Amino acid sequence: MSFLAPYFLLLGGAAAVPLLLHLMRRNIATKVDFPAARYLQRAEQEHSRSLRLRNLLLMLLRVLLVLTLAIAAARPFLAGFGVGHGPTAVAVVLDNSLSTTAVSDGAPVFTTLRNAATSFVEATTSSDRVWLVTADGRVRGGSREALLAELSRLTPLDDAGDLPLAVRRAAAAAQGAGLPARVIAVATDGQRSAWTDVRHVDVTTSVLVPTGTPPRNRSVLSLDPDPALWTPRGAISANIDAPDSVGYRLVVGSRTLARGAVSRGEPIQLRVSPPERGWQALRVELEPDDFAADDARYAAVWIGAPPSVAVDPSAGPFVTTAVSSLVGDGRAAVGHDVRLASADEVTALPALLTPPADPVRLGAANRALAKLGVPWRYGAMQSSPALARGARVDGIAISSRYRLLFEGAGRSDTLASAAGEPWVVSGPGYVLVGSRLDPAATALPIRAAFVPWLADMIGLRLGSQGGEVAAPINARPGASVQLPAGADALESPSGSRRSISSDHATAPAERGVWFVLKGARRIGALVVNSPAVESRLARETAEQLAPRIAGTRAHGTTSVAQWIRDGLAAGSRRPALVPLLLFAMLLLAAEALVVRTTRTAAA
């Protein structure tokens, strides 16, 4: 037995009143003159047995009546009493994650799950409290009708959501309702990857995983442009998960750039040099299947003209050779946009700056740096060997270097370090290297990574916008993102404009490339892709999943009817209010009967 308002049980103390009245009857304070008291005394003596029995019976009936009313006021619930189900706090967790858009047995799994959830909500009564919790963890409360309307409007997420979080929130909602019966009803496709981080909840749980097998899925797991900014050449690599070979299409903007087919497990790797300039959307599409959500994946790339480079002989022969190679490859041009030289020889930015060959020129180099507004200075020579740490240069030996000392203020990035100290630093319009790009100082010039590294420095840090082009932002739908400074709108994949109020924004639900606008100019890109993990449609059965959610308090089924029965069975402790009130009325009737019988006899 449980109680909805247990404090009312305190009213049971009132049962002491008839008891005390019965026991204290001999201490009645009221005195009434009655000359025939001797008859009264004789009557009590002669009828003491029947009077005592009657009084005892009346006392018991009255005590029982008070206790019954107190228990009834506490709104008790008893198992196996009455019909229907008692007031139950029901939190229906509807899995509307992206994976539920997969078509199984001719219908999207989401439709099946939503219909089941609708049936469950319809099976509740006005005395229940019902919540609808979706895969994104959003909890919706309200009347049964409101939730049914909400269900009819609900659409699948463009994201995996967080089903374990949804379950925890559902449990919290149900437990906080204050009703004696609490239950979570989970309707899910059972996607194994969505239920990895499940924590037990202490609430009776009914789990529905519909029958049916997940479709044979082909998905684009990743799409990575390389480098992030193309000048104008670049490469893309994409990983495809498919049970067999599949055709693909690479789209830049709205133009198909490449088509092809890959076999199972084979990545897509393409080197391209598109004519488009500025921020462009990339998309790799596969042939459609029954799970369309992962048939395409998006990326963004900034495409610009190759930077024009002027190499000063002071930069050294290896730099000159590498730049020649880049020019020959079309990734750089001969010109004067970017200078590569010893710091003491540079008079303008942007420039890649190396230490002077002659240590005597170090002072001149530092003065030039100060004059250029570079906040770094060359310090003492370090001749102890060290290994470089940084992108493309990791593990490269450094035999001599100048310490780089930060002076003044300004934005600066450390691109590589040696012995825990900055080795390659970057800022607006400059890249400053702590060693001569010469095998005598570092092994970098004679390593294969040197030319790509130099291309990155020229293309990404110094070329085009002078390093002001921000890398694209990759996010899941609904994720919180930091946009480039000054952004005031987002341009949707369909071209519409959506204003934003601050740099902090929430990634849109629609997957694709959203360009970040500042006025009419694109200053960045927000790439929204669903997590690749959603492409793994392997399922767990209801019987496997249920114990993981709520241990022995969980029931798993593939039948909607059984799911509802299991869920509402938690409320099988039915209200005993009406039976108790009936019992109280019976007691009243019995009490009245005893009194009336006495009075009738008296009459």
Add this chain to the structure above:
Amino acid sequence: METGHRADLIDPAILASLGHIEVVSRWIVDGFLSGLHRSPRKGFSVEFADYRPYQPGDDLRFVDWKIAARADRWVVKQYEEETNLRATMILDVSRSMEWRSDTNILTKRAYAEQLVGALALLLLRQRDAVGLIRFDDAVRTSVPPRARTTQWRRIVGALMESGGGRASNLAIAIQQAARLVTRRGLVLLVSDLLVEPEPVLSALRGLRAAGHDVVVFHIMDPAERDFTMTGEAQFTDPESSLAVPAAASDVRAAYRETVTEVVAEWREALAGIGAGYELVPTNAPYSLPLRHAFAARQAKP
């Protein structure tokens, strides 16, 4: 008082509100007697009533010789019967008699006094000698039986006296009555009988042994009969201070049963010694006890 209404049938409380005991008693008796046929029994007493033809065996002393001389026929004078019955009324004026359950009815004592007044007048009109003893825990008033016309006023005056002692000592009053009434006569006892029966019965047995006829009027308030009280209380006897705590509704049935038993016991015990018994509720018209007393009187020679 309208002649069309018999006072003996009117509610005692209403009647009492209409006049003094003396007046009311007259109304009661007048009303009562108007409802009776005149006694056909005529005897040879002092008051002439009628003539009848002489019949052999008649006492020659009652032959009217003047008529015999004038009309030559023998007639015998008839007189209304007149006995010298001595009736003594014993009235209980103890504290318990002061009680009433409702202000709309008379106290037992007021009712009893009215009844005694009416009885006295009735008997005096029958030319009986009537005496009165009032008692509580002792004899308060003792009016020896007389048949004089002034006796009525003496009795009424005695009824006006105070009483209301703590307890009833009925046996002493009966013994006092036995002393007052030396000749065989009628003893009318008016009391609520809230006493121990045995001493009373013993005393009455003595009266009966002396040849007296005894009629007991058991005055009872309706609430004493039906226990119409409500609620829970300590029900206290003002005389004995006996207090009985009870819930009225709980014990009402048992109480009524007990009262029925008590009445039956009194009736049976009094019948056993040859005494009459009449239960008289204080809300009952006076005709009932009067009729009973009259019947008792008529049974006497």
